[in-house]
Amino acid sequence: DTEVTQTPKHLVMGMTNKKSLKCEQHMGHRAMYWYKQKAKKPPELMFVYSYEKLSINESVPSRFSPECPNSSLLNLHLHALQPEDSALYLCASSRLAGRSSSYNEQFFGPGTRLTVL
């Protein structure tokens, strides 16, 4: 299984809602990533988990809260989002974690298209 899955595919939420995005991989990868992509822009790194611990937070607002319950799962909890948070949220994983992870290709999920009303 060389797939990264993400659910849901689409999500529409109000600014007062709480929702979660889910990402799963069963390749035994030790690093997992959340990216945000706005239209016509490159994917931007949000968070990196290495060995199930948060290793990088790219100064993401606290209304985004990541969680890694186990080595296969990565969640992104959303609360009190703003309309400008509407974007495609991509999850990825790589075999190695830490500095060596940059030598490894990343495997991406198809993304969750989030719309905040």
Added chain:
Amino acid sequence: ILNVEQSPQSLHVQEGDSTNFTCSFPSSNFYALHWYRWETAKSPEALFVMTLNGDEKKKGRISATLNTKEGYSYLYIKGSQPEDSATYLCAFAPTGFQKLVFGTGTRLLVSP
């Protein structure tokens, strides 16, 4: 701020044409350079990870070269096919950071 630039932004070629794109990245603190292909409604898919100056990699009709001293990489597609239509992204990995900085991509359309 790390700047990764790709050119051209978009490209429209005919089936059978060969084409190439450029990725420019900072020449200092280089660690690795990735290329990904992203077809519409699918997940980005890794093509190459390049680490050494002068590296050349090939996968079928697609190849890439790397010049870390001057900070650029070229991606070549020989005999383009309609199924090559996609956005091609490069991503720069700086030394000391467990992260990729993506370029804005080159959108390729191959017409039959």
